[in-house]
Amino acid sequence: EVLLVESGGGLVQPGRSLRLSCAASGFTLGDYGMHWVRQAPGKGLEWVSGISWKSGRTAYADSVKGRFIISRDNAQNSLNLQMNSLRVEDTAFYFCVKGSIVAVPVDIRGDVFDIWGQGTLVTVSS
Amino acid sequence: DIQMTQSPSTLSASVGDRVTITCRASQSISSWLAWYQQKPGKAPRLLIYKASGLESGVPSRFGGSGSETDFTLTISSLQPDDFATYYCQQYYTYPNTFGQGTKLEI
Numbered sequence: 059e060v061l062l063v064e065s066g067g068g069l070v071q072p073g074r075s076l077r078l079s080c081a082a083s084g085f086t087l088g089d090y091g092m093h094w095v096r097q098a099p100g101k102g103l104e105w106v107s108g109i110s111w112k113s114g115r116t117a118y119a120d121s122v123k124g125r126f127i128i129s130r131d132n133a134q135n136s137l138n139l140q141m142n143s144l145r146v147e148d149t150a151f152y153f154c155v156k157g158s159i160v161a162v163p164v165d166i167r168g169d170v171f172d173i174w175g176q177g178t179l180v181t182v183s184s
Numbered sequence: 185d186i187q188m189t190q191s192p193s194t195l196s197a198s199v200g201d202r203v204t205i206t207c208r209a210s211q212s213i214s215s216w217l218a219w220y221q222q223k224p225g226k227a228p229r230l231l232i233y234k235a236s237g238l239e240s241g242v243p244s245r246f247g248g249s250g251s252e253t254d255f256t257l258t259i260s261s262l263q264p265d266d267f268a269t270y271y272c273q274q275y276y277t278y279p280n281t282f283g284q285g286t287k288l289e290i
Contacts, residue, residue: 093280103220103228103271105280117278120185153227159275168275170218172239174227 060084060173062154067178070144080137080154080175087111087130091157091169092137094128096150097177104150107139108157108164117165122148144182151177186210186274190283197288201262205286207255207272216276219248219257222285223268231270232257262288 066078078094093108107118107128116128127140137154153176157169187210197203207217215235220228230239232248235255245260259266267290272283 102285103222103273103282105282108280119279158230158233164278166278168216168273168277168280170230170233170275171220171228171273172230172233174229176227 062156062173062175064152064154064175064178067152067180069181069183071184072144072146072182074144075140075142076144076180078139078141078152078154078178078180080139082135082137082156085156085173087135087156089161091159091162091164092130093155093157093164093169093171094137094139095153095155095171095174096148096180097153098147098150101150106152108169109137110162110164112161113163115163115165141180144180146182149180149182151179153177185279186213186277186281188272188274188281188283190270190272190286192286193284194287194289196290197262198290199262199264203259203262203288205257205270205272205288207250207257207283209253209255209274212252213274213276215251216274217248217250217255218273218275219246220271220273221266221268222271228271 089112094106125143155171156173158172219232222228236248247258
């Protein structure tokens with residue numbers, strides 16, 4: 059079974075850091091892109107960050123650039139998102155998502171999101 | 185960034201109806217458009233890619249069309265399982281951007 063399972067969400071104070079992880083199983087990430095997409099409670103979808111798995115190229119939404127860092131662990135087949143200087147407006151469900159376009163340069167092109175994790179909730183509040 | 189605008193924001197319909205949701209891009213995106221379905225408390229699900237390509241496992245009552253700036257998602261005969269929120273997304277260029285969503289209600 060193809061699965062993406064996120065972990066690491068929780069309650070954190072503004073200005074603090076949190077690290078999300080995503081474990082992939084049932085498939086190898088090969089040369090696809092992997093992404094984080096978030097959704098504030100009751101709101102729409104917002105792409106946050108992506109990484110081209112083979113090349114390591116990364117991309118970020120302007121709203122998180124300079125604060126969030128996406129990374130991959132080939133050996134563990136896992137994806138990470140280091141979130142620093144968190145703000146109240148970062149409160150959201152964070153979904154780990156697999157892209158479907160082979161060798162996509164995530165910093166130039168978009169991607170189609172074909173496999174989604176169940177999401178992990180990050181709450182930023184004092 | 186490319187802005188994606190969906191209409192309507194909410195759509196009321198009945199089982200068996202044919203419904204259409206519209207998505208407009210702020211500039212041409214060729215056919216680089218996807219549609220997703222999301223049910224409450226669940227992750228989104230890919231329905232359509234490249235404007236009209238049906239994702240594996242998606243019922244044939246779902247159809248997509250359009251190019252450049254104007255796109256539509258059509259459900260030919262609504263089933264009870266189809267009541268959900270639908271999002272369009274452009275992947276022509278970085279950054280990926282989504283429409284604001286269309287909630288399909290009974």
